[in-house]
Amino acid sequence: MDNVEIQGHVGTLHFIRFPTSEMRVFLELAKSKGIATLASTVCATGGGAYKFEEDFKREVNLELHKFDELDSLICGIHYIEANCEEECYYFNNPLNEELCEKKHFDFSNPYPFLVVNIGSGVSILAVYAPGHYKRVTGTSLGGGTFLGLCCLLTGCETFEEAIALAEMGDSTKVDKLVRDIYGGDYPKFNLQGDTVASSFGNMISKDRVGAASKEDLARATLVTITNNIGSIARMCAVNEGIVKVVFVGNFLRVNPISMKLLAYAMDFWSKGTLKALFLEHEGYFGAVGCLMELMKTGC
Numbered sequence: 198m199d200n201v202e203i204q205g206h207v208g209t210l211h212f213i214r215f216p217t218s219e220m221r222v223f224l225e226l227a228k229s230k231g232i233a234t235l236a237s238t239v240c241a242t243g244g245g246a247y248k249f250e251e252d253f254k255r256e257v258n259l260e261l262h263k264f265d266e267l268d269s270l271i272c273g274i275h276y277i278e279a280n281c282e283e284e285c286y287y288f289n290n291p292l293n294e295e296l297c298e299k300k301h302f303d304f305s306n307p308y309p310f311l312v313v314n315i316g317s318g319v320s321i322l323a324v325y326a327p328g329h330y331k332r333v334t335g336t337s338l339g340g341g342t343f344l345g346l347c348c349l350l351t352g353c354e355t356f357e358e359a360i361a362l363a364e365m366g367d368s369t370k371v372d373k374l375v376r377d378i379y380g381g382d383y384p385k386f387n388l389q390g391d392t393v394a395s396s397f398g399n400m401i402s403k404d405r406v407g408a409a410s411k412e413d414l415a416r417a418t419l420v421t422i423t424n425n426i427g428s429i430a431r432m433c434a435v436n437e438g439i440v441k442v443v444f445v446g447n448f449l450r451v452n453p454i455s456m457k458l459l460a461y462a463m464d465f466w467s468k469g470t471l472k473a474l475f476l477e478h479e480g481y482f483g484a485v486g487c488l489m490e491l492m493k494t495g496c
């Protein structure tokens with residue numbers, strides 16, 4: 198982000214990511230570049246701010262200024278939304294390949310809204326005003342679950358590989374649909390034949406297992422995790438009386454399948470009353486919010 202002004206300082210915000218499993222390599226690089234002589238303060242958030250605090254001190258003699266990850270997340274969303282015009286978007290006709298359009302959403306009057314942060318696990322927060330939020334609930338079935346299960350089921354080794362497999366797969370070979378049980382729709386409760394009745398439910402048959410490719414298994418894993426998150430998010434939105442649901446976190450990186458599924462599911466199951474929203478800087482809000490918190494301290 199160019200020409201950003203933060204408390205009188207104007208500059209460029211650069212966004213860089215690497216997995217925490219590579220922290221040792223990062224610290225060695227930082228040491229070889231003499232980072233301790235360049236940076237006076239490093240702010241950090243998330244579990245890693247605690248887990249790697251000692252390593253930063255020992256390896257590069259840097260103190261971490263630690264800020265809570267959910268406070269930082271909310272603060273970062275607030276800052277980027279206010280400073281980045283095209284940040285927030287939604288999908289029209291999400292599951293129709295020809296008619297699907299990504300549209301800008303005016304989020305200038307956002308409150309109240311729900312944040313569904315899909316990282317390794319999932320945290321769901323209700324935000325009522327700047328700095329005023331509560332953590333409604335969470336689920337351990339998140340981005341880490343998708344990647345972990347995909348690695349086990351398909352032998353893939355990276356998130357990018359897992360998503361590429363899922364893009365080529367067909368989850369209906371793996372999941373049991375309403376029509377597999379009813380022979381068609383279940384109209385009394387508006388359950389269409391192509392609705393998933395039982396995720397992975399077809400995998401109790403040896404023939405079906407033999408017919409399912411690793412692409413199909415990856416797709417079914419992605420759809421299962423995504424639909425479960427969508428379902429929990431919808432119940433939270435209804436319970437809290439909130440209609441705007443903002444999905445963030447690195448699980449959504451290079452992952453239009455999940456974004457479109459979430460958009461469709463929120464709209465369909467709420468009969469059009471809930472809106473699924475997405476943000477361009479999906480996995481970076483914690484980092485930005487943490488920088489904002491640091492600036493407040495005057496460092």
Ligand SMILES: Nc1ncnc2c1ncn2[C@@H]1O[C@H](COP(=O)(O)OP(=O)(O)O)[C@@H](O)[C@H]1O
Pocket residue numbers: 216243315316317318339340341342343344356357446447448449450480
């Ligand atoms: N390059 C990547 N490597 C590993 N996981 C990735 C990558 N890109 C996206 N992901 C997804 O993002 C999830 C982690 O999300 P993130 O918002 O970074 O949360 P956390 O703070 O828990 O690491 C992973 O579990 C995975 O589903």
Ligand SMILES: CC(C)(COP(=O)(O)O)[C@@H](O)C(=O)NCCC(=O)O
Pocket residue numbers: 243244314315316317318319320334335336337
């Ligand atoms: C513990 C966490 C806040 C850590 O955040 P993350 O690194 O997953 O983004 C998150 O994984 C979470 O909310 N897990 C679900 C815990 C629960 O069952 O509520």
